[in-house]
Amino acid sequence: MSDRPLRNTRRTFLASSALEALSAATTGATAAATDETVAPTATVDCSTVSVDDWGSARSARAVFEDGSFVDVGDGTPETFGASGRVIESVTFADFDGTEWTTTNDATDCDPGEKSVTFTDSRATVRPGQFQEMDGYPGKLISQVDLHFVDGTSQEKVHLDGPQSPDGITGVYRGTGEYAGKVVEAIEIFHDLDYVTHYVRNPAAEQYLLGKDTCQERLIEVMGATEGAVDYEFTVEGPVRAVTLSDGRGASPGGNDAVSTSGDATTVSGSTGNPGYSDVYAVGGPITDFAQTGGDGDYVRREAEWRVVEDTAPATDLLAVVATEQGEVAYEFTVDGTVRPIGNVGPKRSAAGNDEVTDNGDATVTVSGFTGNAGYGDTYAVTGDVTDFTRTGGDAAVRIDYNGHERTPEELVSRH
Structure with a gap:
């Protein structure tokens, strides 16, 4: 537990978006306290911040x-934090x-048990997440977003x-056009002290791959024939x-080049x-290819890995994990x-214990074996999965x- 004087620095307090929260710099000149500026006093105890005096x-x-982070936008709760998650730093601002x-x-x-838990495509929020609430106003405006x-x-x-927080607890997943999408984070806001909880899904890392944030997306150009x-x-x-x-990566300075002119x-x-590709993280729309x-x-x-252009027969990626x-x-x-894919990293590449058999009737059967959390086999599939x-x-x-x-049923029935 840390209970020590807080450093007083002067810099811009970024509280407007998840992207700023994940990329905010910690630079700034030291500013001395004045008669009008009173430093807060607080104690950090693993997953909780206890405030003795908010000062200015x-x-x-x-x-x-x-x-993940918790923002107090305009208020003075005695405690705030997130059960089950370890605090790295706390910044107060006037x-x-x-x-x-x-x-x-x-x-x-x-840090104890998590009050917000995830699967790949689902987030579950429990009342214990809202440590800042020791009482409830007569009316509470709240919002929940999935990223x-x-x-x-x-x-x-x-x-x-x-x-009460019961109004914003529960199970959340993408619906409609967002159904089945992998959740990167859940963002919860309520207007009691204008608090925002931005909680990241640890399972998203394997899908983010080389991206710095969910605002970037990956573009891959992969060879499909010799x-x-x-x-x-x-x-x-x-x-x-x-x-x-x-086998999957761009080579700036080699046969791949990235040049910038203005905003383009x-x-x-x-x-x-086949199987070799160039990969880029892009932060805007592609205007020409x-x-x-x-x-x-x-x-x-x-x-x-949604296919947007293919000059070869339609190929899908199937991974068993x-x-x-x-x-x-x-x-x-x-x-x-x-076709087994052997260059998608040590955890997802098909190996020698996976076999593809030609049945002689324009169908093939794949027999495979994997195990241990996060490990699997990946295949390039051209045609319908029938079983x-x-x-x-x-x-x-x-x-x-x-x-x-x-699910196996969804995989077969989609064709």
């Missing part, structure tokens, strides 16, 4: 080790921009009148080269041969072709189809 401060932000920051020197603590790893968001709740593919595209916004594995970025590159040379076919994918310790044996049949069966093992398993979670 009227807003605060607790940032947690997992990138209305003039003066800030006081303290860090938690005891991060090896036990997804592809950079989109969906408003789930906008209430005017609940008497032969070179030269390409060029323009983006209204920034572009970064990303490396996912030995132009990327030119060369790839080719063209193959400028080479005789190979290619697949261009975006966000959660264990979600807990244990073994998983499986078998599926495709009316078409299947998927678990043949052994007792570990829980997830099927990802083009970045979306599917």
Whole structure:
């Protein structure tokens, strides 16, 4: 537990958005307290901030080790925080921009059970998350938003009148066009002290891949046939080269180049041969894309590996992933072709214990084996999946189809 004087610094207090919260710099000149400026006194105890005296401060932000945060926008609660998450630092601010920051020197603590938990596509919120509430106003305005790893968001709740946090607790998942999307974070706001809870989903990291934030999205240009593919595209916004594995990554300074002119970025590159690709994180819309040379076919994918352009026969990505310790044996049949993908990283690449058998009737059967949480096998599938069966093992398993979670029944019935 940390109970020590707070550093008094003067800098801009960023409290307007999740993106600013995750990227705010901590620079600024030291400012001495004056008769009009009274430093707050507070204690950081693992997942909770206890405030003895707010002093001149009227807003605060607790940032947690997992990138989550709690903002107090305009108020003076005695406590705030997030059960089950370890505080990294706390910053208080007054209305003039003066800030006081303290860090938690005891991060090896036990934060207890989480009040907000996740699966890939679902968030569950419990009342214990709202440590700042020791009483409830007669009327409470609140809002809940889900943010997804592809950079989109969906408003789930906008209430005017609940008497307690029970009005904004519950289970949240994407619906409609957002159904099945992987949740990057849940953002909860209420107007008692204007508090915002931004809680990140730890399961999203494997889907964010090389992205810094959910506002970026990944663009991949992958060879689909033997032969070179030269390409060029323009983006209204920034572009970064990303490396996912030995065979999947752009090479600035090599045969790939990124150049900026004003607000536009132009990327030119060369790839080719099945399974090899160039990957970029982009921060704006693509305004132009063209193959400028080479005789190979290619697949261009975006966000959660959604295919947006394909000069070869339609190919989908199917991954079978264990979600807990244990073994998983499986078998599926495709009316078409299947190719094991061996260059998607050490946890997701198909291996020697996975077999593709040609049945001689234009169908193929895949027999595979995986195990342990987060490990799985990935395949490029051209054609319809007509059957998927678990043949052994007792570990829980997830099927990802083009970045979306599917049950075996959904996988087969979608064709």
